[in-house]
Amino acid sequence: MPSAKTELIERIRCLDSSIEIEAVQNKTLTEREHNSIARMLRNGLAVVSFASLEDFIKKRSAEAMEDLSRCSISFSELPEKLQRAATYEVLSGLTYQLSLLEKEDKPSYIQQHALKIASTATPNFELSSHTFAHSQANISNTTIGDILKSFNVDDPWRQMSLMASNLGLTSALSLSEIFKSAALRRHKAAHVAGADIPSTDIKQFVKEAFAIAITFDALLSKAIQKLVENDDDFVRNGQKLNATSIKIRTIKRVDGKWKEYRDNINRAVRISSDLDTLQRGARQRALQAKELIVEFDENGVVSWWQCQ
Known part of the structure; x- marks a missing residue:
């Protein structure tokens, strides 16, 4: 099964190629039928591209839970916010996911994840893959920030913005504001019949999506590395992660x-x-x-x- 990263790279690079093809580019004003088709195609790209980023956040967070389930430290040594997320806060995610399942699939689903919650009281814990980002259909900027805060990341969106700027993927603009703008663009493309998403916005989202995904992944991965290695300052002394940590x-x-x-x-x-x-x-x-x-x-x- 491809990793969350592999899938996102393929999808966003495909988006970059798609926005260059003639079918999504406007022609002269007299080419009304072509321009109408191009507009609909661009709106579709805006929706699918943002959904790809949301899917990455969900799947990468699920992978993180699997990684942590193999670490040697005890559950009680995980960051306090992470402990809360993996026990009672995960229930909101499970409740939402249950609402999407067929009746016959619900018992096995809740049994599987209930066992994982119960395992947090044992030496060999296994965290639910739905601990984060599964309590609603869409992901907000708050969701992303809360995930990283649970891993002792200090002021997550600011750290992500600094890293994205250092990578040359964005300017000094806040990645949080960029994410919110992209979410609004997706909503408009999906729900406003006359929406017309400019090709330049979609082209720019290629860099923006990579900026958000890479910096989120980097901070999350660094936190997991410190937990797996049982880093004393991080695990027991409350050390925070920031852009300079990477x-x-x-x-x-x-x-x-x-x-x-x-x-x-x-x-x-x-x-x-x-x-x-x-x-x-x-x-x-x-x-x-x-x-x-x-x-x-x-x-x-x-x-x-x-x-x-």
């Missing part, structure tokens, strides 16, 4: 060469005409240094990332 390595195509960069330094640390060789080395260096590595294709679109 070192960044990137690969970009610049002036006809593939270049490797670290953090927000403009000078490349390595240059090569062979992408494969540079990738292998950079990924290994990022793994050893426990860094976030983000790779961009020749057009400057994210092609891959990994959080250590």
